[in-house]
Amino acid sequence: MSLFNVLSLMGGLAxxxxxxxxxxKALEKQAxxxxxxxxxxxxxxxxxxxFLGLIVTAVIQxxxxxxxxxxxxxNSGLMQLHQAVGIIMGSNVGTTxxxxxxxxxGLEGDSFWIRLMKPASFAPFLAFVGIVLYMxxxxxxxxxxxTILLGFAILMSGMETMSGAVKPLADVPEFTAxxxxxxxxxxxxxxxxxxxxxIQxxxxxxxxLQALAITGSITFGxxxxxxxxxxxxxxxxxxxxxxxxNKNAKRAAMVHLYFNVIGVALFLVGFYGLNSLVHFxxxxxxxxAAGIAVVHSVFNIxxxxxxxxxxxxxxxxxxxxxxxxxxxxxxxxxxxxxxVTPSVAVxxxxxxxxxxxxxxxxxLLRAMSLTHHWDKGLSDSINEGEETIDRLEDVLGTYLVKLxxxxxxxxxxxxxxxxxxxxxxxxxxxxxxxxxxxxxxEIHEKGLQxxxxxxxxxxxxxxxxxxxxxxxxxxxxxxxxxxxxxxxxLEQVVDELVREMKARHITRLQNGECTIELGFILSxxxxxxxxxxxxxxxxxxxxxxVAHDSFDTHEYLGKMKTEESKEFKNRIEKYRKxxxxxSMVESEEIK
Numbered sequence: 001m002s003l004f005n006v007l008s009l010m011g012g013l014a015x016x017x018x019x020x021x022x023x024x025k026a027l028e029k030q031a032x033x034x035x036x037x038x039x040x041x042x043x044x045x046x047x048x049x050x051f052l053g054l055i056v057t058a059v060i061q062x063x064x065x066x067x068x069x070x071x072x073x074x075n076s077g078l079m080q081l082h083q084a085v086g087i088i089m090g091s092n093v094g095t096t097x098x099x100x101x102x103x104x105x106g107l108e109g110d111s112f113w114i115r116l117m118k119p120a121s122f123a124p125f126l127a128f129v130g131i132v133l134y135m136x137x138x139x140x141x142x143x144x145x146x147t148i149l150l151g152f153a154i155l156m157s158g159m160e161t162m163s164g165a166v167k168p169l170a171d172v173p174e175f176t177a178x179x180x181x182x183x184x185x186x187x188x189x190x191x192x193x194x195x196x197x198x199i200q201x202x203x204x205x206x207x208x209l210q211a212l213a214i215t216g217s218i219t220f221g222x223x224x225x226x227x228x229x230x231x232x233x234x235x236x237x238x239x240x241x242x243x244x245x246n247k248n249a250k251r252a253a254m255v256h257l258y259f260n261v262i263g264v265a266l267f268l269v270g271f272y273g274l275n276s277l278v279h280f281x282x283x284x285x286x287x288x289a290a291g292i293a294v295v296h297s298v299f300n301i302x303x304x305x306x307x308x309x310x311x312x313x314x315x316x317x318x319x320x321x322x323x324x325x326x327x328x329x330x331x332x333x334x335x336x337x338x339x340v341t342p343s344v345a346v347x348x349x350x351x352x353x354x355x356x357x358x359x360x361x362x363x364l365l366r367a368m369s370l371t372h373h374w375d376k377g378l379s380d381s382i383n384e385g386e387e388t389i390d391r392l393e394d395v396l397g398t399y400l401v402k403l404x405x406x407x408x409x410x411x412x413x414x415x416x417x418x419x420x421x422x423x424x425x426x427x428x429x430x431x432x433x434x435x436x437x438x439x440x441x442e443i444h445e446k447g448l449q450x451x452x453x454x455x456x457x458x459x460x461x462x463x464x465x466x467x468x469x470x471x472x473x474x475x476x477x478x479x480x481x482x483x484x485x486x487x488x489x490l491e492q493v494v495d496e497l498v499r500e501m502k503a504r505h506i507t508r509l510q511n512g513e514c515t516i517e518l519g520f521i522l523s524x525x526x527x528x529x530x531x532x533x534x535x536x537x538x539x540x541x542x543x544x545x546v547a548h549d550s551f552d553t554h555e556y557l558g559k560m561k562t563e564e565s566k567e568f569k570n571r572i573e574k575y576r577k578x579x580x581x582x583s584m585v586e587s588e589e590i591k
Contacts, residue, residue, distance in 0.1 A: 008165035013208070015158030020061075020204055023151025028060045028341055029409055030144045046086035046311045050304065053090025063095035064201060064237040065340060067256050071241050072337030075249035076348065081318070084252045085311040089259060092231065092300045098203040099293040102159060102210050119156035127153035140410050162211035179222045185268055188225025189232065196233025205230045206296055210289035220291065221283040224271065227295050228264040235260055241337050247325070251318035258314055263303030333392070334399040342406045346415050349399055353419050353426070354477045356392040359385050360429040361473045364532065367436035368462055371525065374444040382437045389430035396423050414546050421542040422476065425535040429469070432528045432535075439524050448521060451513055457504065457581050458525070461497045464579045465529050468494060472536040481547055487540035489571035493579060494533040498526050500581060 057066045070087055073079035104117055126149045133146025182188040196205040209226060212218060235257040242253035275283060287295075307314065333352060338345040363385040366378050400420050408416065442448070450458065468490045475483035505522055508514040514522075 005165045005168055008161055012158045012161030012163075012165055012211075015154050016162060016207060016211075017158070017199065017204055019151045019153070019155030019158055020201065020207070021151075023148055023155055024060060024062050024065065025407070026144055026147040026151055028062075028065065029343070029407065030141070030148065046082075046089075046308055049083060049086025050090040050093075050308060053087035053092075054094040055090075056087075057091040057094025058097045060341075061095075061098050061203065062201065063091040063203075064234055066091040066094070067235075067238040067253070068241045068337050069341055069344060071238055071245060071249045071252050072335040074252045075242075075245040075332050075337065076335040077332075078348070081248050081251055081255070082312070082315050085255050085315055086308070088252070088256045089304045089308055089311075092259070093297075093304055095203055095234075096293065096297040096300055099206045099210065099296045102156075102207045103289040103293040104156075119160050123153045123156040123160070126150075127157075144409075159207060159211055162208070163214040166212055166215050179218050182222040182226055183219070185225045185228075185272065188222060189229035189264065189268075192226035192229025192231075193233035194229070196230045197236040200234075200237045202230050202234035205233065206292060210292050213286075213288055213292060216286050218287050219284055220287045220295070223287045223292055224295055225268070227292065227299065228268060230296075231260045231299065232257075232264055245335075245337075246332065247322050250322050251315070254318040254321050255314050258317055259303070259307055262314075263299070263307060266306060267299055267303060333395050336399075336402065339403060339406060342403060342408050343412055345399075345403050345406075346408075346412045346419075349396060349403065349419055350415060352392060352396060353423060356389055356396070356423065357426050357473045357476055359388055359392075360426045360433070361469050363389070363430055363433035364436070364469055365466065367433040367440065368465070370440040371436055371443060374440065379437055379441070382433055386430050386434050389427055393423050393427040417546045418542055421546070422539045425538045425542075428535050429532055432532050435524070435528045439521060439528075443521060446517075448518060450518060450522070451508065453508065453582070454505070454514065454518075454522065457501050460579050460581055461494070461501060461526075461529060464490065464494050464497060464575075465532060468533050468536045472539050476539055476543065479543075481544060484540040484543045486571060488537050489568055490575050491533045491537040492572060493575040495530060496576070497579060497581075498530045501526055504581070 053066060053070075056069075057063050060066065067088055070079065070084045070091075074081060074084055104119055130146045130149030130153060133142050134150060135146075137143060137146070182191055192205065192209075195208070196202050199205060206227065209218070209223065209230070213223070235253070238253040238256045242250045274280070334345075334348060338348055363382050366382050366385075369375075370378055370382070396419065400416055400423075403416055404413075404420070468487060471483060471490070472487055474480070475487065502523075505514060505519060509516070509519055
């Protein structure tokens with residue numbers, strides 16, 4: 001083993017780990033929305049949970065990433081602990097797919113098809129296709145596919161380089177003695193666990209073992225304990241991720257650990273017990289890359305078959321290890337662990353923003369009702385809603401800034417941009433609800449009463465405000481751009497109504513039909529309603545502009561008003577007919 005072999009080994013290892021990293025991240029990015037859809041199909045059936053975990057891990061090629069996501073879901077309240085158990089077991093089986101792909105490096109034979117399946121043959125071609133897609137194609141999806149191919153090619157090239165570099169070790173007695181020592185189950189398990197804990201990837205550590213198998217110095221007897229240890233070592237990632245999480249999230253990480261520790265203990269006791277009776281002939285045989293993949297798969301499948309029926313007992317064991325505290329824990333609204341999978345983080349942020357929008361709408365409608373009919377309970381609920389909105393804005397703002405620094409797909413980037421631009425508007429709508437509540441308190445305490453004409457006009461304006469708020473929130477939650485385009489015409493009609501009401505109020509004031517005190521109250525109401533309509537317009541414009549890959553509110557609104565389309569003008573006219581004050585043209589129903 002010369003210095004140059006050592007350098008080649010180091011270089012091959014670097015390529016292998018780097019290729020696995022960029023391929024895994026690119027797969028996660030490409031999986032994106034599909035990954036979110038799969039994980040959203042949560043079920044209380046542990047078998048279905050197992051298949052969910054298997055599919056997700058097979059797609060993103062990382063059981064560590066899956067278990068970290070599970071910890072994040074449990075910590076944010078999206079998933080219950082019993083739902084997580086099956087998914088964690090499935091992730092262990094899903095990660096074995098990688099070892100089968102890597103086993104291609106151990107293929108031997110001179111036939112055309114075998115030579116074609118060897119990494120040395122197809123990796124360069126995949127790298128060429130990948131770089132062409134990455135550099136010369138504009139489609140983001142195809143660039144992502146190119147990145148996956150490049151990562152896979154680098155990974156397989158690294159595997160080939162490592163295998164070539166370690167071949168001389170076959171003639172080194174000390175190397176053979178080292179793996180003979182690992183025939184001791186305890187030492188083998190410790191070695192495998194330590195290596196995997198350091199690089200935090202069982203797929204990578206199994207791949208390294210497969211590369212070393214090319215030397216012919218590793219037997220099944222020494223490989224089996226190492227592979228068992230590698231399955232335990234991969235739990236370190238989830239355990240580290242659970243630091244600072246709530247008790248249920250820590251329990252999810254403990255379930256992962258217990259599954260592997262108990263599975264390894266049962267497997268080794270069963271294997272060595274049978275071996276002492278049957279004396280398996282393959283134990284002393286040299287293992288190749290495919291043999292390592294077989295052992296890795298058999299262990300995880302057998303462990304799952306044995307332990308899946310006892311999923312509730314695993315859950316209870318985790319609860320016994322981390323018991324409940326005296327005071328109930330708070331759910332973390334947005335878990336930073338989910339940032340490692342941006343598409344999932346974006347969806348979680350959107351769900352919370354939807355909640356914020358709906359809370360703002362509810363608060364505003366209640367505040368509008370409060371200005372006409374005082375209700376102490378309703379007043380308190382508006383105040384509570386505002387506290388919720390303020391808390392959500394703080395959490396979402398911080399989270400979305402962190403999310404924007406991640407590598408996002410175009411769709412996720414657009415979604416996060418819309419959220420960043422709209423959370424402030426929803427918060428301000430909540431503030432206006434509080435302003436209306438304050439005005440309602442003043443009306444109630446002073447026993448004020450608007451004139452009949454003013455009340456009739458307010459009824460028309462408030463109907464328009466209800467529609468614009470309802471349309472805005474519905475368009476936002478449903479991501480409906482055609483509905484969003486109907487907001488700005490209605491906002492312009494609201495502005496016209498506010499101006500007309502102010503003019504009518506001045507006339508009533510001059511005629512002595514209204515007091516100055518009521519005039520101030522009315523002015524506060526009108527100003528708040530006008531601002532609410534403005535914020536609804538901002539939300540709609542953000543949706544439309546980001547969808548067109550630009551964002552300039554003033555330019556968009558200016559262009560809209562100077563180049564009004566026929567459809568835009570028709571909508572304004574329909575809204576004008578619908579919302580008319582008494583003595584004006586009767587309204588016409590719009591559909």
